[in-house]
Amino acid sequence: MIAEVFTALIFFTSLWLIFSEKLNRTITGLLGAVLMIGLGKLLHFYDESQAVAAVDFNTLGLLLGMMILVALLEPTGFFQFLAVWAGRFSRGRPVLLLVLLGTVTTVVSMFLDNVTTVVLMAPVTILICEILGVNPTPYLMAEALLSDTGGVATLVGDPPNVLIASAAGFSFNDFLTHALPIVIVAWFSALWLLRYMFRRELAVRPPNADVVLKLNPRESLDDPKTARRVLIVLCGAILLFFLEEPLDLSPAFVALSAAAVALVWVRPDINDVLRRIEWSVLVFFGALFVMVGGLEASGVLGGIITLLERLYTIPPVVFGLVLLWFSAGLSAFVDNVPITIALIPVLQGLEAHGVNVQPLWWALAFGAGFGGNGTIIGSTANIVVASISERTRTPITSKLWNKRGLPVMLVTCAVASVLYLLLYPLFTR
Amino acid sequence: MIKDCMKRNVFSIPSTATIRQAAALVVERHIGLLPVVDEQGKPVGVVRLGDLLSLELPDFFNLLPDVDFVHDFGAVETTRPTPEELDRPVTTLVQPRIFVEETCGLLRAYALMVKHNLHDLPVVSEDGALVGIASRVDIGTAILSAWKTVTPSNL
Numbered sequence: 297m298i299a300e301v302f303t304a305l306i307f308f309t310s311l312w313l314i315f316s317e318k319l320n321r322t323i324t325g326l327l328g329a330v331l332m333i334g335l336g337k338l339l340h341f342y343d344e345s346q347a348v349a350a351v352d353f354n355t356l357g358l359l360l361g362m363m364i365l366v367a368l369l370e371p372t373g374f375f376q377f378l379a380v381w382a383g384r385f386s387r388g389r390p391v392l393l394l395v396l397l398g399t400v401t402t403v404v405s406m407f408l409d410n411v412t413t414v415v416l417m418a419p420v421t422i423l424i425c426e427i428l429g430v431n432p433t434p435y436l437m438a439e440a441l442l443s444d445t446g447g448v449a450t451l452v453g454d455p456p457n458v459l460i461a462s463a464a465g466f467s468f469n470d471f472l473t474h475a476l477p478i479v480i481v482a483w484f485s486a487l488w489l490l491r492y493m494f495r496r497e498l499a500v501r502p503p504n505a506d507v508v509l510k511l512n513p514r515e516s517l518d519d520p521k522t523a524r525r526v527l528i529v530l531c532g533a534i535l536l537f538f539l540e541e542p543l544d545l546s547p548a549f550v551a552l553s554a555a556a557v558a559l560v561w562v563r564p565d566i567n568d569v570l571r572r573i574e575w576s577v578l579v580f581f582g583a584l585f586v587m588v589g590g591l592e593a594s595g596v597l598g599g600i601i602t603l604l605e606r607l608y609t610i611p612p613v614v615f616g617l618v619l620l621w622f623s624a625g626l627s628a629f630v631d632n633v634p635i636t637i638a639l640i641p642v643l644q645g646l647e648a649h650g651v652n653v654q655p656l657w658w659a660l661a662f663g664a665g666f667g668g669n670g671t672i673i674g675s676t677a678n679i680v681v682a683s684i685s686e687r688t689r690t691p692i693t694s695k696l697w698n699k700r701g702l703p704v705m706l707v708t709c710a711v712a713s714v715l716y717l718l719l720y721p722l723f724t725r
Numbered sequence: 726m727i728k729d730c731m732k733r734n735v736f737s738i739p740s741t742a743t744i745r746q747a748a749a750l751v752v753e754r755h756i757g758l759l760p761v762v763d764e765q766g767k768p769v770g771v772v773r774l775g776d777l778l779s780l781e782l783p784d785f786f787n788l789l790p791d792v793d794f795v796h797d798f799g800a801v802e803t804t805r806p807t808p809e810e811l812d813r814p815v816t817t818l819v820q821p822r823i824f825v826e827e828t829c830g831l832l833r834a835y836a837l838m839v840k841h842n843l844h845d846l847p848v849v850s851e852d853g854a855l856v857g858i859a860s861r862v863d864i865g866t867a868i869l870s871a872w873k874t875v876t877p878s879n880l
Contacts, residue, residue, distance in 0.1 A: 373790065380794055419788035426783065429800025507799035515794035687784040 299339045303594040306331050307587055307638070315630045317673075322576040325583030332590030342593040350589025351582050354462045354548045359578060361551025362452060365533070366412045367572035368558055369526045373518035375416035378404065381513040383424035388505025390430060390498040391491065394438050397421055398487060401439040402446030406453045407534060409574075410443040414677045418684045424511070428502040431690050434494035437697070438487075440681040441669050441704050445486050448665030449479035451537065451547060455581075456636040456664040461547065463640045464657040468537035468547065474658055474723060478715045482666065482708040489707050493700050522562050529558040584637045592641045601645035613720050616655045617713055620663040624709050627667030628674045628702075636664050655716075655723040662712040670705035672697040727834045728827035730867035731848050731857035737762045740769055744818060745811040748777050758845035760855055761819050767853045770819035773844075777818065780806040824849045827856060835864050 310328035313319045319327075329347070336342020369375075378400045386393035397417070405413040418436055425432035447453030451461045451468045457475075460466065466474075491498065517523060533554035536545060559569070591597050607615070626635050639660055647653045668675030672682050672694045678701070685692040716723065737760040738747050751759055757774045782801075786792065824847045825834055838846055838861055846864070848857040 371790075376790065376794075419785055422783075422785045423789060423792075423795065426785075426801045426804075427795070427797070427799035429804070502800070504799055507797050510795075510797040512794045512796065516791075518791070684785065684788065687788065689783065 299335070299341050299594040300596045300599065302335055302339075303332060303591050304596050306335070307591055307596075310587065311630055311634060314634065320576075321631060322580040322583070325580045325587065329583040329586035329590075332587050336590055336593060341595075342590045346593060347586045347589055350592070351585040352459070352462050354546055355458050356578055356581060357546075357548030358452065358458055358462075358551045359455070359581065360573070361533075361548065361553075361555040362409060363573045363578075364555035364569060365526060365530055365551075365558055366408050367569045368562055368564060369408070369523060369530075370412065370416065370572060371519065371568075372523035372526070373516050374523040374527070375404070375413060376420050377513050377517040377523075379417045379420035379424070380511050380516045383420070383508045384511045384513060386508065388428050388502050388508045390434075390500065390502070393424070394435055394491070394494075394498060395487065397435050398438040398442040398490075401443040402483065405443040405447050406450045407530065408452075410447050410453070411574075411676045411680060414439055414443060414680050415684075418681055420516075422684070422688055424508060426688075427507055427511075428505065430500060430502055431497050432688060433685065433690055433692055433696070434490065434497050436681045436685055436692065437700055438490050438494075440675070440677045441486060441490065441701060442483060444669050444675050444677055445483050445666060445704075445708055446479060448482075448661060449476040452551075454661075454665050455577075456632050457661055458547075459633070459636045459640060460657050460661050463644065464654075466657065467540050469541065475661060478662065478712055478719075481715060482711045485707050485711050486669075486704045489704055490700070493703065522564075525561050526558050529554050529561065532557075581633065581637075584634050588637050588641060591638070597641045597645060600642055601649065604642065604646060605649055605651070612652070612655060613717060616659040616716060616720075616723070619656055620659040620713060620716065621709065623660050623663030624667030624670070624705065627664050628670030628705060632664040632668050632675070636660065652724060654725060655720065658723045659716065662716070663709070666705055666708040666712060668705075669708065670702050672701070674701070674705075726827065727825060727829045727831060727846075727848055727859055727864065728857065730831070730863045731827075731859035732863065733857045735760065735847070735855060735858045737766075737768070737855055738772070738815060739764070740814075740816050740819075742815045743812050744777070744780070744806075744815050747772050747815045747818075748811070751777065756845075758843075758847070758858070760847045760858070761815060762855055766855060768822055768824055768847055768849060768855045770816075770822045771847060772815055772818050773820060776820060780810055822847075826851065831864055831868050834859065835861075835868060838864070 306328055310324050313324045314321045333342060333344060333347050379397065382396040382400050383393065386396050401413055401417055417439055421435050421439060422432045425435060448457065449471065451457050451471045457471065533550055536550045537547065540547065623635060623639065643653045643656050672678050682692045736750060736754050736756060738750055740761050740763055747759055751774060759772045760768045761770050761772060762768050823837060823841050823843065825837065827848055827850060834846055845858055845860050847855060848859060850856045
């Protein structure tokens with residue numbers, strides 16, 4: 297009982313520290329992880345070897361592999377090229393510019409880390425808006441919200457998906473057949489909603505729209521040779537993701553193989569590449585796995601599972617919808633990664649008790665993915681866009697995000713709920 | 726020593742002035758660095774031409790890896806700072822003070838300019854009052870002028 301109380305205390309205090317931004321999330325994670333192991337050793341319920349076993353190396357490997365590919369692509373100017381191309385192609389028409397920038401960011405972030413995509417696209421987006429003399433806010437928010445929404449469609453698009461796929465054994469294709477159709481509908485709903493909410497800003501036709509035609513995308517691509525090589529390797533990796541099941545490959549193996557091939561082909565300064573890897577994210581994930589492993593070992597999660605089992609007399613589809621909105625609500629305020637990592641053993645426990653948890657995994661993916669749109673702190677992409685906008689004349693405030701982002705979250709979750717309800721049989725297998 | 730090569734005719738602005746007044750003086754005197762002084766004439770910091778221009782070229786430009794592909798700055802070209810921005814006190818733009826005393830050696834002065842990426846270096850007297858200003862050209866040519874004392878080796 298003491299173990300259960302203290303592990304729960306460590307975990308929820310950590311979540312609170314992350315949520316209140318009192319302590320950096322990676323530092324909090326590390327502290328929580330060592331406290332969990334220390335307590336476990338003291339009360340004999342958890343030790344180092346169990347902690348190592350709790351880490352999901354498939355998730356870490358996949359993230360590391362994809363991060364190396366992004367690190368190689370980043371200095372080539374490829375992301376800048378895409379944004380400049382979108383600006384030029386739009387001929388300065390606001391709605392077209394919004395659609396193009398939103399689409400490009402979404403498609404890229406379905407396969408590559410969406411935070412990096414947004415970090416590199418946002419400055420060019422602001423530049424294009426400043427040149428046109430229009431307010432960059434709608435475009436920046438569209439990039440963050442649409443890429444967050446679109447990322448739910450693929451296994452590699454969103455960290456919670458990576459975690460869920462690894463825990464539930466879902467393949468890349470499972471996401472294309474189960475998540476993609478719903479995400480497409482949700483994505484277009486989000487786009488339509490953004491178009492409507494920003495109708496006043498988008499109605500202003502820039503007086504000198506032709507100026508974007510003088511942008512030269514070619515000049516923004518600094519290293520076309522490297523960009524081409526990394527993109528070829530990335531396409532190969534995506535192809536292997538499709539063939540993951542027949543070839544019996546794990547996503548981590550595919551991603552790390554692609555990283556190795558790209559590194560050999562490009563032969564960059566390896567220290568420079570490794571400096572661009574987001575180690576803080578990897579350490580945070582690892583620490584969370586250890587922390588949740590402690591929760592599981594102490595029996596806290598077992599208690600929650602027993603409690604949920606009793607609730608399972610309600611129809612499973614309702615249970616799925618409750619989980620979708622519950623995880624969405626939490627993800628709007630806390631990082632969706634700790635929520636997903638904490639819910640995974642709960643769902644696995646329910647499965648061990650004979651519950652069909654397949655539809656619950658998908659509910660979690662939609663909830664954790666779309667929930668992040670709700671507030672300015674809901675996802676890292678939102679935080680990044682807002683902090684970059686502080687360097688312009690029109691900073692994006694938390695209040696503005698609640699006015700424009702929260703409706704997007706509610707609509708995408710509502711769309712997902714309706715389709716989840718209608719297509720429920722699909723999600724049971 | 727720096728006092729032998731510095732310009733003694735130095736313009737400065739009181740710390741109570743606005744950004745608008747600072748910009749006007751920079752334009753009038755065609756200078757790149759304006760020391761900001763307190764009531765006793767002691768420098769509290771400097772305003773550089775670049776600091777004033779940052780109001781014209783927004784901060785996000787620093788996030789762009791390059792701007793080679795932008796051939797026309799469009800609306801940015803004609804966007805001016807707002808009246809509110811221009812009427813803010815000049816102290817909001819002031820950079821930390823880097824000054825040297827009159828007795829400072831030339832190479833130390835030059836090294837400070839290189840390390841802190843300065844183009845002009847304000848000079849103060851022993852009691853801290855602003856007495857002059859030396860540019861990279863002033864200090865650089867003063868250093869180079871000593872080379873004439875190096876006699877050719879084949880003589």
